[in-house]
Amino acid sequence: MNMKQKLTYMLIGSLFTLAGYFLASVINTQSPNAHAQDNTTKVFDKIVCKELEVVNDNGKTVAKMRNFAGGGHLGIYNPAGHKVASLSGELAGGILKINGLLSKGEVLLHSEGLSFWDKEGKKNVGLHPIAPGGNLVFYNKDGKESVRLGDALGLGGALVLYNKDSKPVVTLNGSLEGSLHLLNSNGTDRVYIGAIKDRPNDGLINIYDYKGDHRSYTAD
Numbered sequence: 001m002n003m004k005q006k007l008t009y010m011l012i013g014s015l016f017t018l019a020g021y022f023l024a025s026v027i028n029t030q031s032p033n034a035h036a037q038d039n040t041t042k043v044f045d046k047i048v049c050k051e052l053e054v055v056n057d058n059g060k061t062v063a064k065m066r067n068f069a070g071g072g073h074l075g076i077y078n079p080a081g082h083k084v085a086s087l088s089g090e091l092a093g094g095i096l097k098i099n100g101l102l103s104k105g106e107v108l109l110h111s112e113g114l115s116f117w118d119k120e121g122k123k124n125v126g127l128h129p130i131a132p133g134g135n136l137v138f139y140n141k142d143g144k145e146s147v148r149l150g151d152a153l154g155l156g157g158a159l160v161l162y163n164k165d166s167k168p169v170v171t172l173n174g175s176l177e178g179s180l181h182l183l184n185s186n187g188t189d190r191v192y193i194g195a196i197k198d199r200p201n202d203g204l205i206n207i208y209d210y211k212g213d214h215r216s217y218t219a220d
Contacts, residue, residue, distance in 0.1 A: 140164065188212065 051066040056079065064075045071089035078084045088095045093111030100106070106117040113128035126137040133151025140146040144166035149159050156174030163169050163185060171181040179194030192206040196218060208214040 140166075 054063040074087045076085040096109040098107040108115040116125040135150030138147040159172040161170040177195035182191040196202045196204045205217040
């Protein structure tokens, strides 16, 4: 084989090599985004760990999943680093919390009801599924009960108004024939409006003085 033939074969071989590289580059060409995703995205069948943390571009935690009190806990944080929501699993059941901007002010949903706290961290509304029925409770600025609306032992609805010391002073009861009680701070009746015992179709008004003596007004 002369030199001319050798050069011809070398040139043909080089052309095939270049063609192979070109075809390979065309077939495997991907967009920059897809290439970036290949470098950052991993798929796992299962991950086992005690804590998983997600951070933003500034390195601040925005979500954290971990073990808490023997159960699972998921915390969500705002850009300032304050926890604004969490989901937990405890022995009593699941608990969902939603906090305000500075982790104050809260909505709490759990197996025992739904509660709301103000920005000062004081409870102001509660919805509780107390057997045999539910109760809606409003609290004053000191966190004491001020109004309760709910079920009266399964016999009917009841409304209770409390004074500033959280003592009941007015009760409206829908059980049996219904009644209205006005009480003093010691829990003693001052006025009672209802039905006469054993005579549910006849009304009765009892008015009491400070000594506890009273006069009765009936339908007679």
